[in-house]
Amino acid sequence: xxxxxxxxxxxxxxxIPHIWCPGCGIGSSVSCFIMALEESxxxxxxxxxxxxxxxxxxxxxxxxxxxxxxxxGRAIPFATGLALANPDLxxxxxxxxxxxxxxxxxxxxxxARRNVNMTxxxxxxxxxxxxxxxxxxxxxxxxxxxxxxxxxxxxxxxLVHLAAASGAVYVARWTALHLRRLTKxxxxxxxxxxxxxxxxxxxxxxxxxxxxxxGDGLAQMKFYHxxxxxxxxxxxxxxxxxxxxxxxxxxFIDKERPDHYTFMTQELEKVTxxxx
Amino acid sequence: xSNDREILTGEHFMNGNVACAEGAIAAxxxxxxxxxxxxxxxxxxxxxxxxxxxxGIFIQMEDELASMxxxxxxxxxxxxxxxxxxxPGFSLMQxxxxxGVMMETPCVLVNIxxxxxxxxxxxxxxxxxxxxxxxxxxxxxxxxxxxxxSPQELFDFTIKxxxxxxxYRVPVLVMGDEVxxxxxxxxxxxxxxxIKLLPRxxxxxxxxxxxxxxxxxxxxxxxxxxxxxxxxxxxxxxxxEKGYPExxxxxxxxxxxxxxxxxxxxxxxxxxxxxxxxxxxxxxxxSYGISARTxxxxxxxxxxxxxxxxxxxxxTVWPFPEKRIxxxxxxxAGFVVPEINLGQIVYEVERAAKGKTRATLVPHAGGHIHDxxxxxxxxxxxxx
Numbered sequence: 119x120x121x122x123x124x125x126x127x128x129x130x131x132x133x134i135p136h137i138w139c140p141g142c143g144i145g146s147s148v149s150c151f152i153m154a155l156e157e158s159x160x161x162x163x164x165x166x167x168x169x170x171x172x173x174x175x176x177x178x179x180x181x182x183x184x185x186x187x188x189x190x191g192r193a194i195p196f197a198t199g200l201a202l203a204n205p206d207l208x209x210x211x212x213x214x215x216x217x218x219x220x221x222x223x224x225x226x227x228x229x230a231r232r233n234v235n236m237t238x239x240x241x242x243x244x245x246x247x248x249x250x251x252x253x254x255x256x257x258x259x260x261x262x263x264x265x266x267x268x269x270x271x272x273x274x275x276x277l278v279h280l281a282a283a284s285g286a287v288y289v290a291r292w293t294a295l296h297l298r299r300l301t302k303x304x305x306x307x308x309x310x311x312x313x314x315x316x317x318x319x320x321x322x323x324x325x326x327x328x329x330x331x332x333g334d335g336l337a338q339m340k341f342y343h344x345x346x347x348x349x350x351x352x353x354x355x356x357x358x359x360x361x362x363x364x365x366x367x368x369x370f371i372d373k374e375r376p377d378h379y380t381f382m383t384q385e386l387e388k389v390t391x392x393x394x
Numbered sequence: 395x396s397n398d399r400e401i402l403t404g405e406h407f408m409n410g411n412v413a414c415a416e417g418a419i420a421a422x423x424x425x426x427x428x429x430x431x432x433x434x435x436x437x438x439x440x441x442x443x444x445x446x447x448x449x450g451i452f453i454q455m456e457d458e459l460a461s462m463x464x465x466x467x468x469x470x471x472x473x474x475x476x477x478x479x480x481x482p483g484f485s486l487m488q489x490x491x492x493x494g495v496m497m498e499t500p501c502v503l504v505n506i507x508x509x510x511x512x513x514x515x516x517x518x519x520x521x522x523x524x525x526x527x528x529x530x531x532x533x534x535x536x537x538x539x540x541x542x543x544s545p546q547e548l549f550d551f552t553i554k555x556x557x558x559x560x561x562y563r564v565p566v567l568v569m570g571d572e573v574x575x576x577x578x579x580x581x582x583x584x585x586x587x588x589i590k591l592l593p594r595x596x597x598x599x600x601x602x603x604x605x606x607x608x609x610x611x612x613x614x615x616x617x618x619x620x621x622x623x624x625x626x627x628x629x630x631x632x633x634x635e636k637g638y639p640e641x642x643x644x645x646x647x648x649x650x651x652x653x654x655x656x657x658x659x660x661x662x663x664x665x666x667x668x669x670x671x672x673x674x675x676x677x678x679x680x681s682y683g684i685s686a687r688t689x690x691x692x693x694x695x696x697x698x699x700x701x702x703x704x705x706x707x708x709x710t711v712w713p714f715p716e717k718r719i720x721x722x723x724x725x726x727a728g729f730v731v732p733e734i735n736l737g738q739i740v741y742e743v744e745r746a747a748k749g750k751t752r753a754t755l756v757p758h759a760g761g762h763i764h765d766x767x768x769x770x771x772x773x774x775x776x777x778x
């Protein structure tokens with residue numbers, strides 16, 4: 119049993135076992151992430167991962183890269199400072215839906231608007247998992263959570279629509295079942311200059327599935343298998359997710375727009391003559 | 395590299411906020427993130443104008459939570475970083491000020507204080523955030539805070555703040571106020587070679603031996619930055635020397651007392667005060683910021699009446715010079731503490747005096763500086 123797993127060199131073995139529950143999709147997404155890092159040929163010295171708080175927030179603690187586990191909701195502004203201070207870094211924000219879109223929602227739309235150089239990977243498990251399954255900004259209508267015991271009666275955000283409308287240059291959605299496609303999306307996103315966004319629909323058997331009687335992690339994967347519709351180039355506004363409805367997945371946006379750092383420094387150079 | 399736009403050596407007539415921005419530039423600050431707020435905005439405006447010619451990055455963030463967080467990220471990216479704000483923004487920055495303390499991140503936060511609470515007096519002076527500076531973020535920690543009394547000191551102390559933040563790996567606060575920020579006076583910017591800058595304490599050994607939170611003798615760990623192959627993990631959770639989260643009473647006991655003690659045990663090296671005529675004083679005025687300057691007139695008037703009044707001006711408010719206050723306490727009839735609030739630092743003076751003498755507050759609710767006569771009256775009453 120002394121054989122090394124081929125991914126071990128990118129994981130902090132001394133931090134394993136991880137905290138994620140059986141059937142959780144975060145670990146699968148991390149496998150994709152590591153494969154994507156390998157495939158993209160990025161200089162691993164120059165890759166930094168920034169997380170917020172929550173189950174997905176713990177990703178930063180397991181990858182053997184420069185990694186920062188910040189405050190709740192603040193991964194994106196921390197990453198903004200890091201990316202601007204050292205433009206040679208490939209900065210990846212890896213966090214959950216509550217962290218990035220509720221408490222951190224304002225930072226999310228503004229980083230997309232600015233087109234800051236970063237890839238944001240959002241694991242969407244439809245609620246606050248780490249704190250015990252409370253309702254969140256992506257909880258589907260009528261789904262139950264520990265603070266919506268009778269069902270959620272607030273319209274959720276459609277994250278890919280939000281990202282696209284805010285100005286992201288790359289927007290994709292996959293589920294924790296679509297490992298090869300998710301890996302490919304990550305590779306594409308890493309190559310993109312500017313703000314790229316990937317939503318990963320992920321099972322939370324412990325909170326979301328249990329409370330809504332959806333079975334175990336495998337049952338949720340089966341659900342993704344039967345109900346995901348791949349529709350590349352779909353208009354993000356037509357991709358809302360309801361409670362146990364079809365899930366439209368695919369690459370929705372892949373466009374060019376000057377990234378914040380390049381645009382700002384070029385224009386400042388023109389106007390002021392740059393550094394004297 | 396040096397260029398003559400980096401340090402505007404010479405004599406200037408400038409306001410405190412502009413002087414603060416020039417101090418930051420002279421200290422080598424090349425990243426600024428902030429959010430507009432009166433009465434601090436001239437700092438951001440000056441920086442946004444000056445940074446392009448010296449290769450700095452200015453970004454106006456979406457709020458103060460983001461601003462504080464962005465300067466932490468930039469510091470880990472290897473660039474000296476700063477933000478500035480006032481009252482309501484200072485409240486929002488407390489969250490990530492705590493993260494900066496926990497991640498031991500050098501950076502500078504300037505608070506040009508206005509009257510509060512809440513939106514309070516956006517355009518008028520206050521000194522009401524002094525205890526918030528000390529205790530504003532949750533949990534136990536120690537912080538360094540400096541109090542400038544003039545535009546010149548906003549220049550000088552901003553440089554000092556950067557040096558202290560690099561030396562002790564802690565966010566350093568410059569606690570200015572609206573009057574000091576907005577008054578224009580002579581500011582002398584020295585030649586580059588006369589400005590003493592402390593470099594970041596970097597670790598340069600092999601990555602496999604590096605422990606990001608293993609302290610040196612003075613309890614401060616050497617730092618590395620992102621992108622150099624050290625593969626650091628840095629978290630706001632309680633962590634071990636490797637930087638890995640460890641949620642236990644033992645880990646907490648090892649980490650948090652060190653974060654506190656790296657300031658407490660080095661307090662004698664950090665603390666700076668300015669004393670005048672304290673040797674034979676019957677009464678000592680203890681003050682800071684603009685109120686220390688208002689006090690000078692009161693002291694002059696008291697001396698005309700034959701009262702022996704001394705002055706102790708706090709340059710470093712946190713850590714507090716409690717030893718010196720205690721030494722002086724047994725020699726005087728009392729301390730008089732004018733501050734533009736309803737009592738904050740006066741309680742610290744009282745605590746440090748340990749009952750040896752009394753401390754009399756000269757309060758002001760904010761919106762204006764003191765009338766020196768009120769301070770004079772307190773000096774007189776101390777001798778009754």
